[in-house]
Amino acid sequence: MHDGSGQIMVRGLSKSFGPIHAVQDLSFTVRPGAVTGFIGPNGSGKTTTLRMILGLVAPTAGTATINGLPFHRLPNPAHVVGAVLDAQSFHPGRTARNHLRCYAAAMGVPDAQVDRALELVGLASAGKHKTGVFSLGMRQRLALATALLGDPQVLVLDEPANGLDPEGIAWLRNFLRTFAASGRTVLMSSHFLREIEHTVDQLVIISRGRCVYDGHLDELRAAQRSRALVQAAEPGRLADTLQHAGFGIEYLPDGRLAVNGADSRTVADLALEAGVALYGMQDERIGLEELFFQLTSGQYTGARPPADAQQWAPPGGAGRGFGGNA
Numbered sequence: 336m337h338d339g340s341g342q343i344m345v346r347g348l349s350k351s352f353g354p355i356h357a358v359q360d361l362s363f364t365v366r367p368g369a370v371t372g373f374i375g376p377n378g379s380g381k382t383t384t385l386r387m388i389l390g391l392v393a394p395t396a397g398t399a400t401i402n403g404l405p406f407h408r409l410p411n412p413a414h415v416v417g418a419v420l421d422a423q424s425f426h427p428g429r430t431a432r433n434h435l436r437c438y439a440a441a442m443g444v445p446d447a448q449v450d451r452a453l454e455l456v457g458l459a460s461a462g463k464h465k466t467g468v469f470s471l472g473m474r475q476r477l478a479l480a481t482a483l484l485g486d487p488q489v490l491v492l493d494e495p496a497n498g499l500d501p502e503g504i505a506w507l508r509n510f511l512r513t514f515a516a517s518g519r520t521v522l523m524s525s526h527f528l529r530e531i532e533h534t535v536d537q538l539v540i541i542s543r544g545r546c547v548y549d550g551h552l553d554e555l556r557a558a559q560r561s562r563a564l565v566q567a568a569e570p571g572r573l574a575d576t577l578q579h580a581g582f583g584i585e586y587l588p589d590g591r592l593a594v595n596g597a598d599s600r601t602v603a604d605l606a607l608e609a610g611v612a613l614y615g616m617q618d619e620r621i622g623l624e625e626l627f628f629q630l631t632s633g634q635y636t637g638a639r640p641p642a643d644a645q646q647w648a649p650p651g652g653a654g655r656g657f658g659g660n661a
């Protein structure tokens with residue numbers, strides 16, 4: 336019997352397609368009551384992972400369970416997990432309501448659920464229209480309605496915000512946050528952090544099939560750092576002074592120093608004390624998007640590199656922070 340936890344657990348999951356290692360030793364847990372974003376660049380292994388969770392692709396190694404069981408062993412899977420995987424194509428001559436009726440019959444779900452699902456996704460008045468006239472946003476909503484037919488405990492969505500206009504994204508955000516707030520589980524993928532940063536609470540970030548961050552979005556936000564870029568007459572002597580004061584230093588290719596965690600005023604005061612002339616300064620803030628790019632491109636250049644993963648792990652063990660996959 337499944338444990339009813341609403342948790343998705345991925346442990347040591349790997350998938351190779353011949354020489355391509357699409358997913359490598361991936362481990363993370365998705366908990367109910369929150370929206371978890373599963374993000375990474377194109378080709379990083381998101382869809383392959385979601386398909387393994389849903390029992391559509393056999394792993395090369397490792398396990399993925401929902402409610403403690405692999406998908407194929409779930410009793411009544413449509414009542415446990417609803418999924419939207421790829422851009423759905425619907426029979427263009429069939430109405431939205433009839434499309435849902437077909438699925439409801441196949442799932443053994445009463446017809447009453449069809450109207451409920453249409454209402455949940457805001458398509459109640461469009462149920463009688465043929466799907467051939469639906470916009471992309473309406474097709475996304477209909478796909479979501481199909482996933483909701485079984486009144487599932489868990490939602491797994493692959494790039495659900497893809498192609499939505501700002502209004503559609505706002506609607507989806509509201510819907511998913513309400514769904515999660517009712518104690519259910521949402522795992523949604525995206526390749527674009529900015530698109531989902533106001534929707535998700537938790538983040539699992541993958542790059543080249545491996546986990547590079549697993550934790551709260553707020554903790555990633557807190558890792559946004561500022562640094563001062565400074566051009567000095569004697570960079571070596573200024574670097575010594577700054578390092579002595581406890582700042583991390585990087586030498587940039589253009590000859591400037593990047594002083595992590597410092598603002599230009601602090602650097603100017605220390606340079607004055609050391610008697611080093613300055614030719615120019617600039618304050619720079621490393622934003623969430625930049626951090627995401629650095630994490631996923633393997634070009635993390637912050638004060639503390641990924642090798643320091645333990646230091647970056649969030650306190651309290653809610654997630655594992657940078658480096659993930661422990």
Ligand SMILES: Nc1ncnc2c1ncn2[C@@H]1O[C@H](COP(=O)(O)OP(=O)(O)OP(=O)(O)O)[C@@H](O)[C@H]1O
Nearest residue numbers: 352355357375376377378379380381382383384526
């Ligand atoms: N059936 C398959 N046969 C061979 N290679 C595959 C197959 N499915 C996926 N891949 C490869 O595995 C890697 C991961 O692909 P996947 O679709 O899981 O990534 P993704 O993060 O979902 O990308 P996108 O955001 O572009 O959809 C890619 O290199 C892809 O070409």
